[in-house]
Amino acid sequence: EDGYIKILDRVTDIIIVGGFNVYPQEVEAILAEHPAVNTAVVVGMPNDISGEVPKAFVLKNKDSEVTERELVNFCKERLSHYKVPRAIEFVDALPLSATGKILRRVLRQKEREKN
Numbered sequence: 001e002d003g004y005i006k007i008l009d010r011v012t013d014i015i016i017v018g019g020f021n022v023y024p025q026e027v028e029a030i031l032a033e034h035p036a037v038n039t040a041v042v043v044g045m046p047n048d049i050s051g052e053v054p055k056a057f058v059l060k061n062k063d064s065e066v067t068e069r070e071l072v073n074f075c076k077e078r079l080s081h082y083k084v085p086r087a088i089e090f091v092d093a094l095p096l097s098a099t100g101k102i103l104r105r106v107l108r109q110k111e112r113e114k115n
Contacts, residue, residue, distance in 0.1 A: 013104060015044035015052050017082045022054055024104075027085060030078050031056055034071060036064035041094055041102050042085060045111045056085040057107055059094060 015022040024042035031040035039059040044052035060066060068088040075084045095106040 013043075015042070015054050017053055018050040020080075020082050022083050024054070027054055027056065027075070027079065027083055030075055031058065031071065031085075033078075034066065034074050036060055036066035037071070038062075039094065039102075041104060041107060043104055043108045043111060045087070047086075050082075053086040054083065055087045055089065055111060057089050057091050057094060059091055
C-alpha cells in the first residue's frame, strides 16, 4: 500500500496446497496459542492430490496433555481449511543449528524419506 514489501517467510519454506500459499509461520503462531504447545514447526509433506499439505511437529509443554485431534480442531476454528495441518507429530526435541535455529530442512527431509 505504501510501496513497501513485507516478507513473511523464506520462499523455500512456503507450502503450496492446491495452488494456495501457506506460510508455516502463520500456522505455527496459531498452534503456539494453544496452552499445551511449547513450540511448533510446520513443513510441507508431499501429497498426490494437492502437491503438498502442512504437517506440524509439536513440542508440548511439560506435564501438558493434548491429542492430535484436539490441535487439528483448534486450527480448524482459526485457519482456512487448506492451512490446517493434515498430520501432527509430537516430538521430544527439534533439530537445531549451532546457533539454536530450528532446522526445517532436516524435518522436511525426514518426511520425504518416509514417503
